Amino acid sequence: MPKIPTNAVAAASAACVSSIYPRLMLMLLGLSVVPTQLRAEGFIDDAHGILTLRNYYLDREYQDGGAKTAAKEWAQGFIMNMESGFTEGPLGFGLDVRGLLGVKLDSAPDRSGTELLPVSAGDKRAADDYSRLAPTAKLRFAKTTLKSGDVSIFLPFAFASPSRLLPQTFRGSTISSRDIDGLTLNTGYIDRINKRDSTDYQAMTIASPNGRFNGAATTSHMAYLGGDYQVNQDLSLRAYHAEVADLYQQDTLALLHNLPLGDGVLTSDLRSFFSREAGSAKAGAVDNRNLSALFSYRFGGHRLGLGYMHSSGDTATPYISGTELMGMSELTMSSDFLSAKERTWQAIYDYDFVASGVPGLKGRLRYVRGDNIELAAFNAEDRKEREFQMELGYVVQSGPLKDVGLLARKSIYRNDFPGGAAFRDENQTRFLVVYTLQIW
Numbered sequence: 550m551p552k553i554p555t556n557a558v559a560a561a562s563a564a565c566v567s568s569i570y571p572r573l574m575l576m577l578l579g580l581s582v583v584p585t586q587l588r589a590e591g592f593i594d595d596a597h598g599i600l601t602l603r604n605y606y607l608d609r610e611y612q613d614g615g616a617k618t619a620a621k622e623w624a625q626g627f628i629m630n631m632e633s634g635f636t637e638g639p640l641g642f643g644l645d646v647r648g649l650l651g652v653k654l655d656s657a658p659d660r661s662g663t664e665l666l667p668v669s670a671g672d673k674r675a676a677d678d679y680s681r682l683a684p685t686a687k688l689r690f691a692k693t694t695l696k697s698g699d700v701s702i703f704l705p706f707a708f709a710s711p712s713r714l715l716p717q718t719f720r721g722s723t724i725s726s727r728d729i730d731g732l733t734l735n736t737g738y739i740d741r742i743n744k745r746d747s748t749d750y751q752a753m754t755i756a757s758p759n760g761r762f763n764g765a766a767t768t769s770h771m772a773y774l775g776g777d778y779q780v781n782q783d784l785s786l787r788a789y790h791a792e793v794a795d796l797y798q799q800d801t802l803a804l805l806h807n808l809p810l811g812d813g814v815l816t817s818d819l820r821s822f823f824s825r826e827a828g829s830a831k832a833g834a835v836d837n838r839n840l841s842a843l844f845s846y847r848f849g850g851h852r853l854g855l856g857y858m859h860s861s862g863d864t865a866t867p868y869i870s871g872t873e874l875m876g877m878s879e880l881t882m883s884s885d886f887l888s889a890k891e892r893t894w895q896a897i898y899d900y901d902f903v904a905s906g907v908p909g910l911k912g913r914l915r916y917v918r919g920d921n922i923e924l925a926a927f928n929a930e931d932r933k934e935r936e937f938q939m940e941l942g943y944v945v946q947s948g949p950l951k952d953v954g955l956l957a958r959k960s961i962y963r964n965d966f967p968g969g970a971a972f973r974d975e976n977q978t979r980f981l982v983v984y985t986l987q988i989w
Contacts, residue, residue, distance in 0.1 A: 592643060595634020598988035602627060605714045605981050607663040612963075612974040622663040622675060623655040626714040629988075641689040647699055649715045650680040651746075664746045665714045681748045683718060693726040699743070704735065705801045705820070705875040706773065706791045706868070712880070713745040717871055720750045721770075734776040735789075740769065744871040754870045755796050755832045758971035759888065760926030761865040766831035768794045771869070775801070783807040795828035797835040797867045813848030818856075820876060824867050837862040839887070841877035845897065850904025854897035858886070865889045878917060882979070883936055883962035884972040886919045890930075893919040913940040927967040934964035934972065954983040 603626035610619050629648040635641025653666055656675040661668045666675040683699030700723050701709050701716065710717045721739035741750035753771060757764030775789025787803040800823045808815045819842050826835040838861045845854030858877040860866055866887040868874040878886035878893060886893045895917040902910035915938040922932040942956040958979040964972060 591634040591641060592636045593634065596632065596989070598629065598631040599985060600627065600629050600988055601983065601985045603714055603981065603983050605665055606979065607665055607713075608978040609663065610976045610978075612976060615973065617659070619660050620662045621655075621660045622653075622665045624665045624714050625652045625654055626650070627652075628715065635687075635689045639690065643687040643689070645685040645687060645696075647683045647685070647718070648680075649683070650678065651714050652678045663713075667746050667748065679746075679748045681743065683743070692728045693724065695722065695724050697722040700737070700739070702737065702739070702872075704773070704775075704789060704791075705787065705803060706789060706799050706822070707739075707771070708873045708875050708879070710745055710871060710873050712873075715745055717745040718743045731779040732776055733778075736774045737772070739771045739773075742869065742871055753793065755793070756868050756870040756872075756885075757832075758885070759924050759966070761889070762832040762835070762867065764832075764870065766796060766833075768796045768831075770794050792827050793867075793869065795830065796826070796832045797824055797830075798827040799824045799867065810846070811848070813846055816843075816845045816847065818843040818845070822866060822874070822876065824862075824864075832867075834864060835867050836864050837866045837889070839866045839876055841893075843877055843895075850901040852897070852899040852901075854895075854899075856893075856895045856897075858891075858893040858895075860887065860889065860891045860893075863889065865891075881917055881936055882938060882958065882960040882977050883975055884919075884934055884964070886917060886934070888919070888932075889923040889925065890921050891919045891923075892921045893917060909944040909946045911942050913938070915940075924966065924970065927970060929967050932965050934962070934966070936960055936962045952984065954981070956981040956983070 605626065606623045608619070608621045611617060627650040630645070632645045633643040635643045651666060653675055656666060658673040661673050661675045667679050668675050685696050685698035685700060688695045698720070699718050700721055701718055702723070703709055709719070719739045720741040720743070721737060723735065723737035726734045739753070742753045743750050752767035754764055754767055755762045771791060771793045773789060773791035775787070778786045780786060783806060785805045787801065789801040790798070792798040802821045804817070804819045806817045808817070821841070822837070822839040824835050824837040839858065841856060841858035843854055843856035845852055856877050866874060866876065873879055874885070874887065876887065877895065895915065898914045900912045902912070916935070918933070918935040920931070920933045922934065923930050924932060937960065939959045940957070942954065945951050945953045960977045962972070962977065963974050966972065
């Protein structure tokens, strides 16, 4: 498949986002002269605060005979999101503040490292607690919103990982516009990442399990531009270009379509990523095309899905370390299934027990298998990996525990990778209790 020429798009994206900071300062100065009473109306009246409590236990039992036999930790997370409304007038100003606190409930040096808690490099001891306070300034004009400070990104090339105790965020500026019906345009400039088990912002690096790339190479920033278009009720399209300075650039194209068929709905989910090195290529060569298709059929409480993902080119699929790539293998528990030359099949069965008279209860079975894997750093070819997942979740529907969410996840992962490789054979178990409380 031919590569998509995107140099012009990348240049436009970088030029757009590099102008955000001076404009933001001018807007803030302008707002400072607006009468206080006028400024306060929407800012305060539309404000709200939400506290989320996450109790998380993660257990990894390694099965490959290595020196470390397990990683097991238990922690409590507190996530406070305070969001203001916007000041009145054509140009509205607002301020959001995110407060995060993680508390150790159980850990030990010989079984730390689940990424629920920060771990000291020396004695491998997990911190008793960790926290951060992160503000975000925001401006709104019509249906366009600019945010600057601590921001979250949930886009195909950099999906802020939700899979540990506290959320992973970025530092930078983003613009999202919905002024055209059905079309959401997004652009941004990101210069630092705050990982899910960290308290500070760090330079971004490329994910490099099994020595895929030079994982020590850092980037000064990531710039992106693209959008999502809802063609009609059943069809949506997505296209993005992202450039991670001096590491790699990546284009994303995707299509999601629902087709009523018989007593159910057939969903076609097509995704593609085209990646190559950028600038001085400090992480090494990047040459990858990742194409995937997932077809699922939903009827009653059932959903059956079959998918295939094909990776071609000389390298693995790149993504920012600490994030997840929204390919077909997203939310797998033990591996990313994004190695060079990898061919991946998956089968999914979901059931919503509301069809059986038990609202709030949902289950999932998932099997993912990858083969033809190339691990250049180990001079290994035609390797295989597989993961079987089971998941059961329930949200309490009534009574004093209403809206408390319970989630149990189990995975069994095996591969034939050489000794010392990442993604070790393991049996993994996760238990989560989540409760969200509206403070005001």
